[in-house]
Amino acid sequence: xxxxxxxxxxxxxxxxxxEVLFWSLxxxxxxxxxxxxxxxxxxxxxAPSFELGVIKSSTNSMEAIAIEKTITAVSxxxxxxxxxxxxxxxxxxxxxxxxxxxxxxxHNEPASEASSKPPIEIHFISGRESSEVAANILEIAFAxxxxxxxxxxxxxxxxxxxxxxxxxxxxxxxxxxxxxYIFPSVALMMILSVALFNSPxxxxxxxxxxxNKKLFTTPLKPMEYFGAHLFKLLATMLISLTxxxxxxxxxYRVKSxxxxxxxxxxxxxxxxxxxxxxxxxASLSRKESTAGxxxxxxxxxxxxxGGFFFPVFGLPWGIRWLVYxxxxxxxxxxxxxxxxxxxxxxxxxxxxxVPMAWLILSAVVFSxxxxxxxxxx
Amino acid sequence: xxRSPLISLVVATFRESLRNKAEIFFNLFFPLLFLLIFGxxxxxxxAYRKTWMGLYQSGDQDIQNVIAQSGAWEPKIYSxxxxxxxxxxxxxxxxxxxxxxxxxxxxxKDDDLRTQSKLSLAQMSIIAALEKQNNKVKPLxxxxxxxxxxxxxxxxxxxYTLAGIISIAILSTGMMSVVSMFGxxxxxxxxxxxxxxxxxxxSFIMGSTLSRIILSFISLLLILGASVLILKAAFVINWVxxxxxxxxxxxxxMAVGLLLNLVFRNPETANTAAGILMFxxxxxxxxxxxxxxxxxxxxxxxxxxxxxxVSTLVRHSLGLELISGSQFALISIALTLGGIxxxxxxxxxxxxxxxx
Numbered sequence: 157x158x159x160x161x162x163x164x165x166x167x168x169x170x171x172x173x174x175e176v177l178f179w180s181l182x183x184x185x186x187x188x189x190x191x192x193x194x195x196x197x198x199x200x201x202x203a204p205s206f207e208l209g210v211i212k213s214s215t216n217s218m219e220a221i222a223i224e225k226t227i228t229a230v231s232x233x234x235x236x237x238x239x240x241x242x243x244x245x246x247x248x249x250x251x252x253x254x255x256x257x258x259x260x261x262x263h264n265e266p267a268s269e270a271s272s273k274p275p276i277e278i279h280f281i282s283g284r285e286s287s288e289v290a291a292n293i294l295e296i297a298f299a300x301x302x303x304x305x306x307x308x309x310x311x312x313x314x315x316x317x318x319x320x321x322x323x324x325x326x327x328x329x330x331x332x333x334x335x336x337y338i339f340p341s342v343a344l345m346m347i348l349s350v351a352l353f354n355s356p357x358x359x360x361x362x363x364x365x366x367x368n369k370k371l372f373t374t375p376l377k378p379m380e381y382f383g384a385h386l387f388k389l390l391a392t393m394l395i396s397l398t399x400x401x402x403x404x405x406x407x408y409r410v411k412s413x414x415x416x417x418x419x420x421x422x423x424x425x426x427x428x429x430x431x432x433x434x435x436x437x438a439s440l441s442r443k444e445s446t447a448g449x450x451x452x453x454x455x456x457x458x459x460x461x462g463g464f465f466f467p468v469f470g471l472p473w474g475i476r477w478l479v480y481x482x483x484x485x486x487x488x489x490x491x492x493x494x495x496x497x498x499x500x501x502x503x504x505x506x507x508x509x510v511p512m513a514w515l516i517l518s519a520v521v522f523s524x525x526x527x528x529x530x531x532x533x
Numbered sequence: 534x535x536r537s538p539l540i541s542l543v544v545a546t547f548r549e550s551l552r553n554k555a556e557i558f559f560n561l562f563f564p565l566l567f568l569l570i571f572g573x574x575x576x577x578x579x580a581y582r583k584t585w586m587g588l589y590q591s592g593d594q595d596i597q598n599v600i601a602q603s604g605a606w607e608p609k610i611y612s613x614x615x616x617x618x619x620x621x622x623x624x625x626x627x628x629x630x631x632x633x634x635x636x637x638x639x640x641x642k643d644d645d646l647r648t649q650s651k652l653s654l655a656q657m658s659i660i661a662a663l664e665k666q667n668n669k670v671k672p673l674x675x676x677x678x679x680x681x682x683x684x685x686x687x688x689x690x691x692x693y694t695l696a697g698i699i700s701i702a703i704l705s706t707g708m709m710s711v712v713s714m715f716g717x718x719x720x721x722x723x724x725x726x727x728x729x730x731x732x733x734x735x736s737f738i739m740g741s742t743l744s745r746i747i748l749s750f751i752s753l754l755l756i757l758g759a760s761v762l763i764l765k766a767a768f769v770i771n772w773v774x775x776x777x778x779x780x781x782x783x784x785x786x787m788a789v790g791l792l793l794n795l796v797f798r799n800p801e802t803a804n805t806a807a808g809i810l811m812f813x814x815x816x817x818x819x820x821x822x823x824x825x826x827x828x829x830x831x832x833x834x835x836x837x838x839x840x841x842x843v844s845t846l847v848r849h850s851l852g853l854e855l856i857s858g859s860q861f862a863l864i865s866i867a868l869t870l871g872g873i874x875x876x877x878x879x880x881x882x883x884x885x886x887x888x889x
Contacts, residue, residue, distance in 0.1 A: 470624030
């Protein structure tokens with residue numbers, strides 16, 4: 157009863173903190189919305205809009221007509237370009253350099269009737285992504301125009317068929333929507349945030365402020381204090397997960413196995429492993445500031461190098477070893493496997509044993525420093 | 534000899550910052566960590582060299598040259614289609630082509646969003662090049678691609694990403710340092726003690742913020758060094774302009790931080806609001822994901838955030854994209870004046886004896 161009362165009080169005190177409330181409960185929902193809204197449409201077409209500067213030729217040659225038709229075709233309504241006519245190349249390129257245009261196309265006239273026809277020039281800004289993409293699209297449009305001209309010239313024309321095939325690591329792996337795919341990453345980010353920030357920071361704060369010492373003058377035992385701390389973390393994570401599940405279920409209609417026993421079981425493994433990791437951070441940090449720094453470094457590395465958002469197995473070996481060391485690499489993959497998706501070339505034994513190894517190592521380090529962390533030396 | 538209160542305060546707050554491990558970490562080493570993580574992740578898409586495209590050919594025709602000449606791809610030959618697929622799944626390459634003379638199959642990993650965003654362009658350009666070769670098409674329209682530099686150097690995509698990270702580091706150091714400093718001073722009662730000290734509010738504010746500018750400058754040097762030495766950025770730096778950019782941007786972002794401190798009286802709330810603002814700017818800076826992938830409304834929204842203007846100054850100073858002298862001066866002056874105005878307001882608000 158004492159444990160329950162203390163745990164409940166501990167949790168209420170924690171959740172009243174605006175920072176805890178926001179970062180643990182509200183932020184994961186905002187993040188889920190952002191990621192689904194921004195990245196959910198990648199690879200599904202969409203209509204990018206590029207500003208195209210055109211310097212027209214004054215001739216009525218066949219080339220000039222073909223160019224004009226191509227430019228009209230790519231700058232019609234619902235097409236990717238918005239064309240603006242310029243009188244000279246210098247002003248158009250200047251405009252492009254000032255980021256008013258993405259790409260410039262010019263059809264130079266031959267110096268004389270006898271001289272060879274100069275090529276169409278596509279001018280773009282090196283390294284500026286929108287400019288390079290616009291130049292690529294325009295180049296393809298002209299290449300297709302050449303093929304269409306050849307097709308209609310009466311010569312025999314053999315078309316090629318093509319298809320794009322997504323590869324899955326396992327034949328059993330399903331293709332799922334991005335809003336489903338990103339769910340494990342957002343859930344793990346929330347667990348990471350509670351385990352690596354809330355837990356070590358609050359333990360360090362209560363220790364350094366002397367609150368623990370005062371508490372231990374009462375009949376409260378260090379193990380009861382620790383139990384209440386775990387209860388508080390678990391309650392925060394469960395409330396946050398409930399909100400995330402509600403958003404995924406009712407708003408995004410995520411169905412890909414997030415309610416399965418394997419998925420929920422993996423979430424509990426993740427909670428145990430990462431909370432244990434956070435306790436290890438607390439036991440290695442003398443001060444609150446050290447706990448904050450260690451937590452932040454581990455959080456960023458575990459999130460970005462753990463493959464939450466980007467494929468990480470193509471990184472050079474100089475840094476890829478880190479990917480294989482992190483528990484989150486295995487946990488996020490295990491969650492995805494529970495959804496029927498295989499995205500990393502790792503056997504199931506490793507997916508379970510590496511997080512377990514971290515769990516045991518962290519628990520051992522923490523238990524060796526238990527009295528120090530509890531401020532009961 | 535007695536030092537002026539301003540210099541004494543600069544020295545004192547700078548020493549305090551050096552003793553504060555968390556502040557040193559978040560101002561100096563956190564941006565560096567971020568730069569190394571994202572620089573490494575994105576250096577795979579470096580435009581200095583072509584990207585590998587795996588190729589398996591089962592017909593008589595050799596299309597290596599067609600791929601090499603069709604765009605930004607360098608063919609890498611595999612002896613079987615299975616080997617090609619395994620290379621994609623293991624992350625060795627991102628895109629593969631299996632071609633038998635009449636049909637082309639493009640392979641990619643289904644969770645690789647970056648490759649998916651380029652897939653249809655790659656597919657269209659290679660098919661067009663193959664059809665051109667197969668049908669011996671003599672193109673009526675010949676194309677010549679001419680890259681331009683918008684600055685003092687021919688930049689790559691990685692240079693732009695690194696410049697984005699540098700902008701964010703300046704924003705973060707300026708804003709977060711004042712939010713955390715004033716939060717700390719408010720909480721610990723230092724502000725109450727200073728109110729009764731013979732110190733002008735503006736001297737206190739200037740003294741404490743000058744130390745942040747020094748920290749910001751050290752942070753900038755560290756991340757620039759890492760960008761150039763480790764990630765091989767090709768910046769052509771104008772140090773005078775960079776110093777102006779750094780000072781004006783830090784002042785501007787301090788203004789935003791102070792505004793948050795004035796609006797949210799609770800230091801924790803101000804800190805959280807600053808965190809949210811930074812999160813939004815990280816997203817819009819094109820660091821996490823290519824900015825071209827962002828929906829139009831989000832790109833439009835970024836125009837009202839300080840990130841856009843700080844990025845413009847940073848790109849100009851690093852030689853990526855030049856703007857006119859008057860534009861540079863206008864943005865720098867606006868950021869600096871914003872900073873000075875907010876510093877004055879904050880000085881009066883925090884240290885005014887009327888509030889005591």
